[in-house]
Amino acid sequence: MRSFYLSCLCALLSILSARAQELKSPDGNFILAFKLNNGVPVYTLQYKGKTVVNESKLGFELKDPGSFSKDFTIKATSTKTADETWQTVWGQQKEIRDQHNELLVQLTQSATGRALDLRFRLFNDGLGFRYEFPIQPNLRHFTIVNEVTEFNLAKDYKAFWLPGDYDTNEFETVTSRISEIHSLIDKAREPMAANSPTPNLAVQTPLMLKSDDGLYVNIHEAALVNFPAMCLNVDDQHYVLSAHLTPDKSGNRGYIQTGSNSPWRTIVVSDDARQILASTLILNLNEPCAIADPSWIKPVKYVGVWWEYFTGGGSTWQYTDNQDITIGKTDYKTLTPNGHHGANTTHVKEMIDFAAKNGFDAVLVEGWNEGWEDNTANVKEHVYSFTKAYPDFDVAELHKYAAQKGVKIIMHHETTSSVTSYERQLDDAFRFMVDNGYNSVKTGYVGPIQPHSEYHDGQYMVNHYLHVAQTAAKYKIMVDSHEAVRPTGLCRTWPNWLAQESARGTEFESFGGNRPDHTCVLPFTRLMGGPMDYTPGIFEGNLSEYGKSKAKLSTTLVKQLALYVTMYSPLQMAADLPQNYNKFADAFQFIKDVAVDWDNSYILEAEPGDYITIARKAKGKEEWYIGGITDENAREAVIKFDFLPAGKKYTATVYADDKDISWQVNPQKYTIRKITVTNKTVLKQKLAPSGGVAISVKS
Structure with a gap:
């Protein structure tokens, strides 16, 4: 009889493991699915019915005792929701809403009995997930050889990337298709004070991507503590990205003790580039303020003995x-x-x-x-x-x-x-x-x-x-x-x-x-x-x-x-x-x-690599400031003042590029004018090549 019950339990666990566990974002636009494929943990992510991440592997390879990426069964799953608002000490807005749904998957490795937990949080702006290493009798310390985590895009996205390097983030960004990274990466590397390129084809995070069907995707990590930073290996033929942890010079990727967890892997997604800039997902995945009384922390505007060394x-x-x-x-x-x-x-x-x-x-x-x-x-x-x-x-x-x-x-x-x-x-x-x-x-x-x-x-x-x-x-x-x-x-x-x-x-x-x-x-x-x-x-x-x-x-x-x-x-x-x-x-x-500190921010216009226009309300003041920039192409910024309180008039001081200038021709020429604005005002302002507009709004 005992063997019968064990057989039933194993069959039940097998069914549970094969069945996809689904999680939706609070607004229903995102769907995360997790399952085991013959013991291998995998996930997918959809946004508004479009696949963002195809079936992608999860897990680690360890130096000893070996693989931590296969032969798993699902021990248990649980879900919960959160919806709270927290106050920033300083920031782009005074308050941030943390609204998400969570799925916790507890895995057990069949042959070893070792445990690995996966925690997924789905927000209205994207997904965060991390690995948790529970305290357990047969695993205490381990060394990471490789992180298996994949981001299977299955599309040749336009990418804004830096070449993978363990020592510098100061390269110029390259814009290309994923399929073109291999042919461009050597030219993208520059001599720096310290260079340590990845031995294989890899790029750094945060990685910004745009698909042909209008999806904007940003891949990064949150709450990087006691763990190496992540680059992304690039399979430029199948458009699969995978985690590439920074090693030490012995080749080990991380020294971990159970009772800890990895950083969150983050995927911010929208069909509107403005929402990428407005995302608070990464902040929400970090722990609350650890300083009991942070009142001494103040934003700073400063000058310095600095630029003269470079001139x-x-x-x-x-x-x-x-x-x-x-x-x-x-x-x-x-x-x-x-x-x-x-x-x-x-x-x-x-x-x-x-x-x-x-x-x-x-x-x-x-x-x-x-x-x-x-x-x-x-x-x-x-x-x-x-x-x-x-x-x-x-x-x-x-x-x-x-x-x-x-x-x-x-x-x-x-x-x-x-x-x-x-x-x-x-x-x-x-x-x-x-x-x-x-x-x-x-x-x-x-x-x-x-x-x-x-x-x-x-x-x-x-x-x-x-x-x-x-x-x-x-x-x-x-x-x-x-x-x-x-x-x-x-x-x-x-x-x-x-x-x-x-x-x-x-x-x-x-x-x-x-x-x-x-x-x-x-x-x-x-x-x-x-x-x-x-x-x-x-x-x-x-x-x-x-x-x-x-x-x-x-x-x-x-x-x-x-x-x-x-x-x-x-x-x-x-x-x-x-x-x-x-x-x-x-x-x-x-x-x-x-x-330098704000009550709120409004992303008015945005397209990665091309232009950005943002308005912000100064903290505790009836003042707003607007900045608009463009790339090497001149453009007309369309600035809506609908963020202003209704029924009031304000004076806007507009700092603008002069006519017929550019960053190469008469770049110091500008105009300053004052106009009256309300929340119904729409200003169309020309920006010179690599030019901008700056506006202060006061009562």
């Missing part, structure tokens, strides 16, 4: 030209200064004065600390001191001077990727900041990682970046990380992690330029995971004016204004030199006025 005008990060430096032993007072050091007390006071006069919150100062002379060797572990200033940078005097002016100084911690040295100094560095009035820091990770066995996007470094943000929170310090792994929405959990670079920013304009479509792509790719410190606001785009560089900006001046709205960040820099803002004082007014 070719002669300023340097280094105090001296002597490269024979040993931190802790070299006495800088005995060395001859080079006479070009930018981070000196007198110059920083000038920047503090400029910030105070024009209403900016802070001044970033790069090159203030000992160690810059010998920062390119990439074999030296102890490169910088983060508590000792150069002789011409008076920390105490500048602390006092900035406080008198109501301005903060932003600390700079360039590590040159000497991670162990930075971690040893971290608490001392943050105490030094607190003692001297600093409440925010820009970190940098230029060059190959030390320890040399690690990559920028591997599990070790993913843990490091989060450790820095968590440690900073203990000292009430906000963080802006450059050259770090691309963001995955962790700013919800740790809102003191204000922004990241992790992409090709404005500095590349001085290295030879960014393409005109660059900032029309980034909101659909890099910014899907979180805000970017893009450093816009360059008014003098012809760098030959400074005597050395021949680089020219790839935008009009007005497009630089519009980026403050289209490139969302709670940390916005007016990156150009003060004399250029003084020269164009009427245009500079928009940068002085524009908010």
